[in-house]
Amino acid sequence: MSKMTGGPRGWLKVVTAALFGFMLLLGPVSPAFAQQSDSGVAGKKFVIGTDTTFAPFEFRKNGELTGIDMDLIRAIAKSEGFEVEIRSLGFNAALQALTSNQVDGVIAGMSITDERKKVYDFSEPYFESGIQMAIAKGNTDIKGYEDLRGKTVVAKTGSEGETYAKSIAEQYGFTVKSLDQSATMYESVKAGSAVAVFDDYPVLAYGVAQNNGLKTVTEKVPGGSYGFAVNKGKNTALLGAFNDGLAKMKANGEYDKLLNTYLADPTAEVPSNFWDLLVKSFPALMKGLGNTLLVTGISFVVAMALGLLAGFMKISSNIVVRGIATTFVNIFRGTPLLLWAFMFYFGLPQLTGVEISIWVAGVLTLSLNSGAYIAEIVRGGIQSVDPGQLEASRSLGLGYGKSMQKVVVPQAFKMMTPSLINQLIIMLKDSSLLLAIGFGELLYQGQQIYAANFRVTETLIIVGLIYFVAIMALTKLANYADRKFNK
Amino acid sequence: MSASTVEAKPAKITVNGLRKSFGSNEVLKGIDVEIGEGEVVCIIGPSGSGKSTLLRCLNKLEEISAGHVVVDGFDVTDPKVDINEVRRHVGMVFQHFNLFPHMSVAENIMLAPVELKKATKAEAREQALKLLDRVGLREKADARPASLSGGQKQRVAIARALAMSPGIMLFDEATSALDPEMVGEVLQVIRDLAAEGMTMVLVTHEMGFAKEIGDRVVFMADGVVCESGKPEDLFGNPQQERTKEFLSKVL
């Protein structure tokens, strides 16, 4: 099924590998620290990691996480008397969080494989999946694999769909192109750059029922089964409770009812036009915008403090002080933002054994990166003030600090303001990268929406417009403040 | 060092064996000067001879490499001496004015008294207006420096330097950056200060003015005091070859 080996994004794999290589250099990974009592589950609360967007197993409807996995784990929790806190992290991130014991279990439409069994313990299978092929709705030429000769099909990178498609590619004479996300694959089939998509049967079935513009023409090929996972040897009681609850649901018919909700008769309302889509997605997107603005605002304040400190340190006459500031600036200007997001959210907890909230990780990432740039802006601003200004102030008997504060810095700030506004806007845009660790900012919310309704282009246009309007408003506001205070 | 030390006035500034190097370049090579209370001393000399550097050593805008400088009773070479305290006794006027562009004219003058808690804002403003009266610019109190002419800027700079009521004023080529028609108004302000008995050290290229206003003229060349004396002696009957050569070029 989906995601046999790695994740939905190629670069994620690379960065993760690099990060873990770095960890190995630093020392042994610290032992478990999340909840791990093995003595029964009643009354306890467990943190469960999941994917961000893997309809129909997990996706957002009106801002709420829903789907087969979500309904299942909640129903089991209820019947077994424990509580769950769901963290929508993304598939790879959820598995990393499980490895580092940041979460107690993962349910994410995950196939049970021998590879994974080496590091995780799996529940009884809760879903029998398979692979199916789909083509564009209006395509009448393709009725079976034989009609694929000379054509290109798409499949998800590292998925069972890809493995299966490749296994028959030679026999039927077609080419397999690998893409990272279901939504992207469907778009390329609809756009005609590929004629067919091989994907997990439940995902396809759900999409087709959602009017995603595709249809299936072949039978499903039976494949593996999905399981709920805990870290190897940990949370055995939770695993037992899951198996117990699942068995009860299968026995009393609730299980079939649950599957039918999503696969036989999808209930999610599909927006019929652009306006409808806008209205339906607006609340979730506004929540995302709120998070974007808040994380940018907090980070900018921290970045300003850091940047001022490092900027002044850079003009210090003390070589050690200068060296510290230069090192800080070079490190954070010389490494990608995303690396630090992963480092703070996944790496640091493993090294220190202290869990880090996604807000702290996000603010650290953005503010340290921007702080380095602001330090340079501050240094440049101060050095651009005529040295005669400091001399005149010193000659009046004012100390260095007072002279800086009253004479040099106000003039430097005036020169720095346009660059600072620019930095603020860059930060606002960069905050979208935090979606990689599952931070619920604007673009993340957009992804959630199109993963559920397959309206990729329109959703992205709406998200883009919101960013654009927010940034224009911010620019106007900042320029107004600049004119007002920097006459 | 010079004949003028015999004058009875108490010494306001004493410079002893002052040396100053920038890296390996020795700019001041042992300077001895004594300046009495109320005395007006003009420093002249070729470009690069160290005139500005000497002036800037008097209020320690430059670190002093060797020797002693005593100003108003403070040994500025003593690391224990609070240099900010000394600077309040010494006003300085720069060639390029160095007014604070983000403050009004009055605020420029009020900065030191207010920040150093010598006066409340209201008192400082009143004093600033009086100083502006003295330099004839009261109506410019709330203007920005950028809107002033060069001569007006320099007069404001002088008013600012006077704000802490210093006993000594240093001028480094205060009229060199001015259009010729504005030189007069600034010289007049300096003349008034001299008449009030202010102790002043002026680096200047205006030989006529030095002759007129100076109680004494010091001629510097290559980092040493080459010759010094009363203006009529130094200009009328120079003793050193270097002095004669310099004067023949500028007069």
Ligand SMILES: Nc1ncnc2c1ncn2[C@@H]1O[C@H](COP(=O)(O)OP(=O)(O)OP(=O)(O)O)[C@@H](O)[C@H]1O
């Ligand atoms: N901050 C500095 N760093 C290095 N060298 C300096 C510095 N300031 C002055 N000098 C050098 O010291 C020498 C004397 O400079 P100073 O400015 O005192 O001369 P000056 O007599 O005032 O000349 P001018 O009439 O051109 O103003 C010059 O050779 C100059 O290059």
Ligand SMILES: [Mg+2]
């Ligand atoms: Mg000079």
